[in-house]
Amino acid sequence: GGGDGSSSEGSSEKLPRIAVVPKAGDVEFWKMVQGGVLKAASEETGYEVVWQPPAIGNDRSEQIKTIQNLIVKKVDAVAVAPIDAVDLVKSVSNAKKKGIKTVVWDSGLDDESAYESFVATDNFQGGVLCARAMAEAINESGSIGLLRFVEGSQSTEQREAGFLSEIKKYPNIQVISDSQRGGDEVKSQEVGARLLQTEGDKLDGIFCSNQTTTEGMLLALDKSPFKDKIKVVGFDFNPYIEESLRNGLLAATASQDPFNMGYLAVKTSINLLEDKPVEKLVDTGVSIVTKDNIDAPEMQQVLFPDYQKWIAGQ
Amino acid sequence: MARRILHLEGVHKRFGPVHALRGVELDVYEGEVHALIGENGAGKSTLMKILSGAHPATEGRITLNDRPYTPARPNDGRRAGVAMIYQELTLAPDLSIEQNIMLGMEQHRWGFAKNNTPKIRDALALLGHPDLSPQTRVGSLKIGTQQLIEIARAIVSEAKIIIMDEPTSSLSSEDTRRLFEVIRKLRDQGIAVIYISHFLEEVQEIADRYTVLRDGETVGTGMMDGVTVPQIIEMMVGRSLDEMYPRLEHEIGEVALRCGHVSGQEFPTSASLQLRRGEILGVFGLVGAGRSEMLRCLFGLDPMIDGEVALEQGRELTRRRVTPGRSLAAGLDLLSEDRKQEGLAQSMTIVANTTLSSLYKSSRYGFIDLKQEKVIADRWADRLGVKCHTTTDPISTLSGGNQQKVAIGRLMNHDSDIFFLDEPTRGIDVGSKSEIYLIIQELAAAGKSIIIVSSYLPELQGVCDSLAVMYRGRLSPVRAIEDWTLQDIMGFATTGEAHAQTA
């Protein structure tokens, strides 16, 4: 089955098609985006919305191929979360040249002329917020480490950069380990466990830059003797991260609003197709979640969109 | 008269377009040794594979103990009491002797294999190898010994019919003698042995009755007593063979190859010889004496540890490391004793196998002239009488003997000055053998030098000008063939001591 938001059965006339291309199709974060996409699709019955992840998640070439194929398929608009800010320029601007409306979301694209609108979190700012949360958690002094995500992911690199640039402002905080990189939850946990093994006694805090590294680090910490000593600040949100926030394993996490991001990506595309005015930059927001504010109503909406409902109902 | 236990009538077998068997009749009685004779490609192995259950027959009737017998899988054959010793060895090199012998008929409790060591030891002792440990890894044994393991397997399985497809082709005369004793014992126990061999003297010695196949058909059967070797040959080839060992006048000239005290990693320990142009030198010895290693060493397939080798006019070969490539370039060529693993590239065509060592003849600037290449290969296939559909078929579709001919074809095509032939007639029928002997004579007449390693003394005596014997890696002095008595040869081969009048 595909990901049509609304079907075109019955009518011989084809509806305009919008394709939404994430970096990967099978991680909670992207699923939440998909929920938002499908919600927008259900509101806009005059369009066929297709959720089209690349065949291999986070693979640049595959994403380029997907866009090339969508051009051949003659879709009317494409909204893409570029895996690489430079490499995707050519295919996205080719789409634009063919008269396809182009929207970029989640991660940036270097050439602004290749797209009409950018719908995303300010990732650098997210990193900055995390640094402040970290400073607060360890009372502005101590040694900290980073568990980075894999090389080459622009969004996480910006978070790491934002974090490091802000943390410098605290004279009593030293970064003593910043070369370790996780990956999926398993790899992140393995590396996390080893990091704790070697530096655990010295560390007061650890920053992780996305969902898989955060979850892996927390799993490792949960099994280690430093559980109550080391403060973790993470990025992204899911049930396990929520649980860890509530039981104190995790000090804070930055949450984007993926559901909204997907929703707005589609809405923006439709506005373009309907020749309505659109902003060049649509900020979907990022906020720090802690045990204390998690149950606040405005947080609830960001953290727990009922995205499953939309996916199940497609 | 003994009971007839096996009866075949109108058996046919087709492999795609190849009609390998076209109406075979065969009767085998309890307690007899039944020889199955025929040229290469006559269909002997195919027939036996049908009996053992490895191949199904395309049509025909087979009864075993007067009941229809249609084995679908090899184990059906074994369960019905038909054990098969294949021409191409069927052993798992990574398993021990015991594990190989028991393979497929292990006794076990709850899946745990029982120990059968005593039984295996008995069988090995019966075959004259009481010293062989059943725990030895089969891959580390020489071919000859491996062959014995196959025979032991049949003995241990207590078969009623044992089929032996060229069992002696890699056995020494000593082992052959022992095998015959075993076969006689088996026969006396009422077991029928179907015995396939190209050594007709051997067949005469051991068999009670015979059946001859020609082109997949039974052309004669009867008691061994009432028939002579030439008569059998006539049945096999459809004409009479004048001379088994044809001789051509050839002149023996300059020294072409001189080796001094060559030693390899284990064998040979010391080999010195001189080989002249136009000379055919035989090397005899028991299996495992190290003859193959000597040739391999000289040719560069195995490392040479010490000694020197010089070609005519003192051109030294050992100055640089000897490799097969350099040897070939210097005019040496080797026919391997192990055609399946080393002699031929099984998935390549007859053409490609024929030209592999001398592609320069059919290529320019590295590009092969495919037409010319095929012409060359066809010529050799023709000349050597290779039975095949077309020369662009993969070599694996040929019978064993025909494969051997292609291997010889490759050497002929490369046209070296010095030929090392390791068991050149292994698995080859008498007619073709005689042709090969003739070819060897022609080579000598053309001034080529030849070393033949063989475990079959009559052929060495029939073909060679001179002879040397190897004993545990040590080569005897070379002497003219007339100067060797049988006692001398066997004496050196078994003890390493030359007879009294050594020069």
Added chain:
Amino acid sequence: MKLKPFLYNMLPFVGLVFVIVVSMIAIQIKDPSGEDLANFMSFDNIRTVLIQTVVVGIAALGMTLVIISAGIDLSVGSQIALATVVFAFVVNGGSVTPPEVDSASGLAVTLAILATIGACGLCGLFNGWISSKFRIVPFIVTLGTMLIFRGVAKWIAGGEAVRTPKNAAQGFMDYDGALGIGIGFYLLIASIIVTAVLLKRTVLGRYIYAIGSSENTARLCGIGVENQKVFIYVLCGVFTGLAGVMQYSFLGSGNPTIAVGLELNIIAAVVIGGGSLNGGSGSAMGTFIGALIMSILGSTCTMLGAETYVQEMTIGSIVIIAVGIDRLKHLKRFQS
């Protein structure tokens, strides 16, 4: 005569000792105070390394059977991902959303373990059956099923992690079992023993070696090669399923995107441990050591604070060197 086979059996250990010594030297150079070295040799680190060997180790034992029989299974990484999803799905009572309970019952956990092992057994059955029945080389069949099984895992999971209520299985890979190490470690030890006995003492074990050593011989000796192969892949699946349960336990949730490329580590463990991809050789103990070497390397790299690229280059070199040492010895054996 007696000494030689003994020394030969000790060979995989040479690689292990080599890796440990090199690690120790490197760590000592990096941190001359000796503190890191002490950490490296601490009981804490040993059990961390052992726990991190469990998943690859158990899966590699299954792979050992396949490799000895001259087969290969590239789908095990995906099978492990599928296993964690199946486990979570069953423990949730057949749903991707966790039931509203404090913790899952022992019954649910037992069922989940059985279902997981069963599911991977079925994967193995599929691999074995397709490759035997249609005579497609296992490399291709399992390359295909590597994609298919992962697809199935994502399909069941609905594309995301499957959360579960607290349950006993989540503790298998903790440090609080007997001797301060979780049950996962003991399951690994048990698996090694079972595999060793299977290979060395049983008829099936012999058939596995025979098939890998010479398939034609095995066939002519009446071994139902096709059926045996199917069974070998099923067994491999069963081990993989158990490894998958351990992976679930390590993660605490089912996740269809994990263990990508893990098959290569698993195969490397077997080969470092002396298994030959041409079939006919390999052993349970060797495989365990192979898996152990890889987790020690991971641990060392973290101790050294090495960048990813250094880690990659080190592990890559060690894989080659470890196998190289083994091969040199092999050569010696036939030369001296």
Added chain:
Amino acid sequence: MKLKPFLYNMLPFVGLVFVIVVSMIAIQIKDPSGEDLANFMSFDNIRTVLIQTVVVGIAALGMTLVIISAGIDLSVGSQIALATVVFAFVVNGGSVTPPEVDSASGLAVTLAILATIGACGLCGLFNGWISSKFRIVPFIVTLGTMLIFRGVAKWIAGGEAVRTPKNAAQGFMDYDGALGIGIGFYLLIASIIVTAVLLKRTVLGRYIYAIGSSENTARLCGIGVENQKVFIYVLCGVFTGLAGVMQYSFLGSGNPTIAVGLELNIIAAVVIGGGSLNGGSGSAMGTFIGALIMSILGSTCTMLGAETYVQEMTIGSIVIIAVGIDRLKHLKRFQS
């Protein structure tokens, strides 16, 4: 007599036709208006699919040589990543940061192409030399170098993408070459022809088949097996380097993290095209078709708007089925 070999040579095409027909049916069912089917069969799609075949296709031709000689090279994915980095590094005049120019000179591009192909040739040399010299199976050597080469790529690149100024090479994979298709496609065609001629008409090609068919026989026939093997891996590296240039061109920058797991696609292309991992068989045309089948599947999946898991399951199944068809025909040939 004449017909049979002809039909036999057509066999890889059967898989191709099968895939195309199944794709067409599926697309038509999904979109009964026929519009998508028309898109699928449009010139635009054909050239897109062809361009998308270039990288895997060229690399798979190199892999064909290795596989025919009974080897394997798992490091090609990493080599491609390394290639893009080397290209970018050289085009930048030996730096990871792009120089302040509008576009790189033709000379810089030429040098970069040579350096890239040279670098991968060296990778091949290393693979071949280690496995020949120390007699370590290529599976293990290249499993190790897969990590090492990627490590080197990350090391050169400093762990990030290497951006470059505009340059001619970035256009190789565009649609504006002759007949509306970039030079990359013509390089693929040229590579196919070169490989086919090499394999079928040259002495070297014959040696490659001989080594794969029976190494011992090749040695006996005077072929310097060790040297030839090293050379085969170098050739494979050269093809991979060319594929890497095309990959750079496709992406427009150098990147050390790309092409993870691509080796499996590349190997699959060879095997779908009739190559045997036991050596001795395989062909240039077959490999091209294998690579083509995989890109067609990718295109079909997008046409169908398939989710990741559906794509994975489809591609997985088709790999198995395509090879299965090939094998069934093989069996027929010997049975009837």
